Amino acid sequence: MNKNTFMRLKLPIICFTWEIAMIILFGVFVRYNHEAGPEWLEEKKKDNNKSDIENDFYFRYPSFQDVHVMIFVGFGFLMTFLQKYGFGSVAFNFMLAAFGIQWAILMQGWFHSFEDGKILIGVENLINADFCVGSVCIAFGGVLGKVSPVQVLVMTLFQVTLFSVNEWVLLNQLHVIDAGGSMTIHTFGAYFGLTVAFILRRPKLNERNHNEGSVYHSDIFAMIGTLFLWMYWPSFNSAVSNHGDAQHRAAINTYCSLASSVLTTIAISSAVNKTGKLDMVHIQNATLAGGVAVGTAAEMMLTPYGSLIVGFICGIVSTLGYKYLSPLLTSKLGLHDTCGIHNLHGMPGIIGGIVGAVTAAAATEDVYTAPGLIAMFRFEGDWANRSPSTQGGYQAAGICVSLAFAFVGGTIVGLILKLPIWGEPADENCFEDAVYWEIPNEEEEVETSNQ
Amino acid sequence: MNKNTFMRLKLPIICFTWEIAMIILFGVFVRYNHEAGPEWLEEKKKDNNKSDIENDFYFRYPSFQDVHVMIFVGFGFLMTFLQKYGFGSVAFNFMLAAFGIQWAILMQGWFHSFEDGKILIGVENLINADFCVGSVCIAFGGVLGKVSPVQVLVMTLFQVTLFSVNEWVLLNQLHVIDAGGSMTIHTFGAYFGLTVAFILRRPKLNERNHNEGSVYHSDIFAMIGTLFLWMYWPSFNSAVSNHGDAQHRAAINTYCSLASSVLTTIAISSAVNKTGKLDMVHIQNATLAGGVAVGTAAEMMLTPYGSLIVGFICGIVSTLGYKYLSPLLTSKLGLHDTCGIHNLHGMPGIIGGIVGAVTAAAATEDVYTAPGLIAMFRFEGDWANRSPSTQGGYQAAGICVSLAFAFVGGTIVGLILKLPIWGEPADENCFEDAVYWEIPNEEEEVETSNQ
């Protein structure tokens, strides 16, 4: 109860110093790439009189905006299900994402867009920054309501850093395919967040906090998040795929997988309830598991029915997780996972990695055509001689690496966050906006109701 | 009161068996089309070194995503106006649409995308599946709150089937233009739903159920649905139009028609109220009538002022329908139409069909240019000699066929749904989530308010 949750110094200082650091680093490093700068005029002419419409902007911008909505409205509103934590859910998610994308542009830029001492950015960098931040939004779901805004920012700083290193290992060293991020975003994000939540566990919280639940209206707010995530997930999984058929295919596969998840989620949700009634928690979350699990394989020749199968399985696994596994983790390990990220991102993420590995290993020139196979798996340069089955092995290794990064990184970051200087809330103030927010006078609301 | 609304067996069984059926049928039939598969690489080269940006994906994907939002958020939230049926509105709509799009891809695929024993799908199939499901969402509005989730799924199965046959008759046999679906989606969907609602009528419900109304917050939730439908309707009506000017024109016409509807809706809403006050039901619904009514003619040379006139009329008709016709239908026929789909989709849909017929009949080479006229009405092959006035006649026939399918199909499906095995709610449980949902403990909400 007597924890110091006073933010008046800590939060402004951290926001200001970090934002100033961003400005300096952007000033030193970040410039427009050749499609966002005036070089484009030259390039068009040289390259066979290209049309402006072939600027990467027009290939990716609509998907970028959809991804942007997923990160800010999707994740933000999905977490508003808590009855008294709506401000914190949507606004801390907003804060972490707004900071995270800046730091991600730098981190990912150094690894992937660094030329002559400068990071050259275009629309694809914006998408990748949103992706990176997506993994932080996931992890935030694990600690939602139990941390201070300063802790959120500290976690973001470290997690974006670790994400970028892990991504670089997977994409550049293991030469793995993961366009929708089953491994880099979901598996890493979920297990990182769970590890942090475990380190920060609060044994006394387990006697159920009366604020940790939804009310009727907050469940409907959460459905705004669910639906925008669900609808735009095809854009998420196809946003950075190769132009043309790969992007097209990724959207179709994701559409199919998600549709399938919805049906099995509803089936299980009803089947596991004594009176056969549906549970909004399942609808809000497990319906999305299909999108997570085709993240890696979406652009591959997974086939539409393959996608349906993936969604089918994940809807089941995820709903069962919410019903049986989450309570078990809390009671046995003391691992409290506010949003059930283990069920929505953890298990489906791993399944997605496996689906990707198997689909890659099974790839043949018959299915992909010879140039198609090369284009799909980037079997060029150093990797020109890699076979699909080897690729499958490396894909599997990618899962393990992501898990390792998550567990080790999460442990270190969790320990840092445990330092008693970040202003975390007392147990009885968890899941309650009033600790960090000016709350409007509720008396007026009652007055309204009584009119 | 003693109706058996126990879903624990029925709902899981139907979800599982149908989803498995989808997987099998997709496995046998559904493959990527040449723009979503590796054949694209070949095709580009052959076809004059096409650019990737000419893949149909880039022509249609942004519109697809807008349509997707209309189906899931638009229809889903529009129906959340009921004070105690928010879960059912948004989540049963989610369920029916997620199942419906799968079945629609198959049904429409057999009719329109069947080659060498396979259904070849691309982004246009996804849009068309969403369109088909849109007609089910409409019909769902007629029975909202009065049916069980199992009934919803059964209705979806049959309605998607009937929709696809009707659509095939119109587009392929009558060779009719209906890109925005005034006839195939709105007229068919509304009168199908009304027929089902009539067959399932509950005489005792007419003594106004105290749950059948909105509260302040639920009306604002519903406006989320209204606005996303309104804003994205230009994408809806242009999503499957011909590339280029047709798609461009369809968006402009829809934009104009919708703007006009808003003004006349507000005018009538105020004029028919004794104290001149506005009614949210009208704003939530009748403002959309203009979009419905330019569904058929949107891609034609309707002209911007023609679009304004259509919207003008439909805003009036629709609002008057809500005010005077709906109560009459309930009291005289016992036809209870929860969301007023007759006013929003029924009458404006028929008007839209007529506008399309007249606009087609009036088409001239002067206005369209000779190649433009052929491109617009597909006067090719067997239809090379059809004149615009004949086309107008066939368009009018399309309205009648759609109505016939709706009435006959609706009657049969209504009778099937009347079987006492689907777990429909008792009269006193209508419009109430608690029958099929675990409802969060409302005591906590009161507690919040009293703080």
Add this chain to the structure above:
Amino acid sequence: MNKNTFMRLKLPIICFTWEIAMIILFGVFVRYNHEAGPEWLEEKKKDNNKSDIENDFYFRYPSFQDVHVMIFVGFGFLMTFLQKYGFGSVAFNFMLAAFGIQWAILMQGWFHSFEDGKILIGVENLINADFCVGSVCIAFGGVLGKVSPVQVLVMTLFQVTLFSVNEWVLLNQLHVIDAGGSMTIHTFGAYFGLTVAFILRRPKLNERNHNEGSVYHSDIFAMIGTLFLWMYWPSFNSAVSNHGDAQHRAAINTYCSLASSVLTTIAISSAVNKTGKLDMVHIQNATLAGGVAVGTAAEMMLTPYGSLIVGFICGIVSTLGYKYLSPLLTSKLGLHDTCGIHNLHGMPGIIGGIVGAVTAAAATEDVYTAPGLIAMFRFEGDWANRSPSTQGGYQAAGICVSLAFAFVGGTIVGLILKLPIWGEPADENCFEDAVYWEIPNEEEEVETSNQ
């Protein structure tokens, strides 16, 4: 108290006559342009066998839809923060925007798209109409809750007219760059609205009206508006930029500036609160200031770090404005600004104009390349010899002209709105939907809570 707020004659008459006027004027003047009409087929062939994808529709339609969402959902929901004015916020905004876009197509069309006696429209006209209406939405925020729907429509008519003249002076006479509208939309809109609000000031309202505040749920509704504005702002600032790199760059700059605003808003919000707690009003509004302030310079070579700096400053200025300046304006001048448009659009708009002037003045061929500089600032025809520094001067003049239009226009329009014939609400009915709306029976809500 005894004000006549009876709308039954006034509102319908104004809606009908104005909509009929729109139909007549559209009938006389508005036609499709060459990319939305059948001429497109010809044009493609002539112009080197262009592809359909080079139709302007595909360059701008996704951005158009995003802008559309900002106007209707963004502004509409941002204003739902008031506890008892949700209907009026979202629906009057809907009404004014639906009327305004029609009138804007005409006004802007006469100035910019007039050929051979006709206004030829395409997707760019739709965007510009939305932009114009955006300035009315801003001004509406200043008078929210204090005016009747008739007053809103009258204001819209005049403001759209003045906007179009001001825009013509800036773009065509001063030859100024303002793609994202820092000057034409934000500065003009805000100061116009503030002037109107000042003329209509209600001295007795200053004793704080108990309805003028938010409740917990209304603050979350408002975040829907905030987030859609924030997420889609890159589309807003790039929607009418030149094809290719300019559009690409405008999106990047806006993305960066907005991210930076969020951090400094949070910092200041916490720092100015005695207990360090955050205030939702700041998060809802000041986080957007960065988007406003890069409106003019977004497509210039502002550089990503330049954008961060702009957002950094504006987050601070805007939050401080909400905390200190707004109360001062109310107490000293009697200027009551319901949504704080001075802080969100006024000051950041002027800053944006200055940033644009400085960035233009600093432009060099080194940075832009010679053809790039010409393309950027349209140094062609009569302006072929203008230098960047001269351009900077004209940009600065644009700010002053916009302010002059706002003050003079706002005064005249304010005086017109002060006439006692428009049905404005009494002081005690301000910020309350019940004056102009049928409100659902709240008794039922209480009943729900007590279950």
